[in-house]
Amino acid sequence: MTDPSYYAPQTGLPPQSALLTDRAIVTEAYTVIPRGVLRDIVTSVLPEWTGTRAWILNRPVAGGATTFAQYLMEVAPGGGSGAPEPQREVESFVFLLSGELDVTIDGTAHTLTPGGFAYLPAGSDWQAENRAEDLAKFQWIRKRYEPLAGHTARAVVGNERDVEPGAMPDTDNKWRTTRMLDVQDLAYDMHINVVTFEPGASIPFAETHVMEHGLYVLEGKAVYRLNGDWVEVQEGDYMSLRAFCPQACYAGGPTNFRYLLYKDVNRQIVL
Template sequence: MTQTHYYSNPAGLPPQTDLLTDRAIVTEAYTVIPRGVLRDIVTSVIPDWTGTRAWILNRPVAGGATTFAQYLMEVEPGGGSGRPEAQHTVEGFVLVVSGELTVTIEGETHVLAPGGFAYAPAGADWHVRNAGAAPAQFHWIRKAYEPLEGYVARPVFGKEQELEPFPMPDTDGRWRTTRMLPVDDLAYDMHVNIVTFEPGASIPFAETHVMEHGLYVLEGKAVYRLNGDWVEVQEGDYMSLRAFCPQACYAGGPSNFRYLLYKDVNRQIVL
């Protein structure tokens, strides 16, 4: 089985002796939220959830990414929600990074450990509980679903460690992508992948494309090229990229560089 690592946020607050300087950046092309600013004081309480707090990493804003919201959720033992999604038009994807989370979608129940994931179609009956003895942290990506005539998105459950990554061409497998939602089914209007770079591997050109991205670094470190700027990132950091933001990276050692990636796909541009 593939060895994997999933960073989980320790939160807390920095001591009064710390300097204020950090790596947080907000531009119209991209946003970088470093792990050092994901503290207790910036958490949100979500209606219909108990024993839960959330770090909201992305929401649609003018001049930024507009197609999705992304949360880092922490649920205490016994907490959860019988109605996690209040909007019937919104689909959801969760990836557990620490602890265990029991997820039920349309009557099918799975206990998700780190690397476990689930997709809930828009309008699905689903709920989540932490039945374990320790807090559970997971990523929750929400998107307004764009229906397509003749296609139906269905629930998906899985575990990253059990999936075969797809190597990128001409990279000797040193840049590879683990695809957690069906990529050849037009019923799904978003892809959620885990991208892995071995130390020294790179995206060797500035990708400039219509898809928006949310990227949460699960392991390792790298230098990212974003809209002409060089930005250092490490595990626990988050990047939100608007459409057409030029992007490339070099992975730095000693471990693999891995991130959770969202992108919107498979739909005509609405004018």
Template structure:
């Protein structure tokens, strides 16, 4: 398995500035070509670290989550990454090794490593290796429910979780689910969706869940509202609630993306 990781840098002065970046009311596309050095952010409490913040709650954009691509150089890290007590998170490693200490237990996450960090957990991150570590960090304010205990933190790997085939697709469309979708303790899912070449979403999904999609591998043509948009490894898409969506996987290899969605909660009206 391969997982796209941005490298930063700057394009030469001779390049055309035309790219595929687009911001619309129903969706946003942030192509890999804009993930450059000059748009990185430093993070308080982190050492030898930079990040690309690709989603945050803001008018006309994400409403339920933030998503960062974090790059930690050798010797860097953070003893207290999460500054807000009520915020849960998912860490997904795309390159290098990440030493994660979570509630007193130490884990070494390599590419494909996945950690769900419960709100209020005690955790730290460190790059003890000799190469850069890259990972996605998805953050959401946890929504507690009376009578349901919040979920516990856990660590796993993409390689150890069998994808579930979508019904009637013969494996052309499958989802790697890291949390049980029927467990109401979880109010967000961060999964990996895989399409084999030629696989499709055969209808325009139109639903209440907000989405963040980062393309880990391959390419496809994605239907976003009333537009067809080409996407490839390294691109990020944000889809507002009820944005119609579908795709055709282009090949020649699998098309895979890391998918965020908010789930399992009643709509708050007061």
């Protein structure tokens, strides 16, 4: 079995001779941002960070997913933030793709390597710094936390390689999910998973549910069914799915198809 990989988009602009052909699409049911359009010119500079640029992949927008924001972050050596989260009511999840990132949570330091993650509860005091010699690239997911009486969300730090994935029923372990937060703990109002499909494996029905999704493809390629469309995706691509967007996929090979998945869970609908 080969080690998992974590694709981080390559920067720079295409040559002037290139044709304008790509797979980017925005609909009211879903958005696909392929890796080829994650170029230098579309980055944002965040005021709380130094030596850093961000590709903002999702933000709450009318007609789209509304529960979360998601970024692809690139931090240069010596860069980072002493106060990365400007809103005390917002929780975060960081997943490292390449390089190293030092994350300090309430005074305790942790060094993340590729596959490493940190869940930062709303209101926690945390910092992030790149003390290594290479760029640190990571996914950053932010959500306004919905408190639940009697339940306290606590910081979680680890590496997805050290978490035993669970096989989906009746799939002969060809479709499995690595759950980085305790799915039985109601303190958490979002789940972040790494989903793995071996070549040829599939979601054989159109999932249609209230949970919104952010999907960043870590490895491999697939054909994804989104609403009424078949869309080809590959490592480095990003998908944002609004509530009730029908979804399914076939993994195309020759390697495993793996993605980082966000979904909102465990709370009553507010009317």
